[in-house]
Amino acid sequence: MLKSDGKWIRDEKNRIVILRGVNCGGDSKLPPFEPFQTEKSAEQIRSWGANVVRYVTVWEAIEPEPDVINKEYIKKMKEKVRWLARRSIYVIVDMHQDLYARKFCGDGAPEWAVFELLLTTRYEIIHEILER
Numbered sequence: 001m002l003k004s005d006g007k008w009i010r011d012e013k014n015r016i017v018i019l020r021g022v023n024c025g026g027d028s029k030l031p032p033f034e035p036f037q038t039e040k041s042a043e044q045i046r047s048w049g050a051n052v053v054r055y056v057t058v059w060e061a062i063e064p065e066p067d068v069i070n071k072e073y074i075k076k077m078k079e080k081v082r083w084l085a086r087r088s089i090y091v092i093v094d095m096h097q098d099l100y101a102r103k104f105c106g107d108g109a110p111e112w113a114v115f116e117l118l119l120t121t122r123y124e125i126i127h128e129i130l131e132r
Contacts, residue, residue: 021052025096029107033061033073035080037107044084055081058097060110121131 024035097108
């Protein structure tokens with residue numbers, strides 16, 4: 001586990017850690033929401049000299065339906081984090097979103113949340129007009 005002393009990032013033995021990393025994000029934003037498919041990718045990342053990965057995940061992958069957690073996705077995500085950890089690669093999990101959701105040419109929120117947002121927003125606008 002890493003921590004900051006306000007100036008440096010330090011490891012569990014209080015040594016200064018210099019992070020050299022890669023972003024694993026592009027394929028995380030669209031189904032099946034996996035930044036890499038095989039353990040070979042973790043090995044390749046390590047061979048580049050990286051010791052940290054920004055692991056992008058999105059709400060849509062984790063909760064595809066209201067109050068339904070995609071346990072299979074979480075299981076696969078944990079497996080990929082273990083692949084990296086076995087190679088002494090730190091992982092920063094980025095709960096990511098761009099432009100809220102795919103509906104708006106971005107990524108992050110599931111379709112059901114977009115629908116609820118649109119209904120709520122329309123209701124608030126109508127309510128505001130009626131209150132004038």
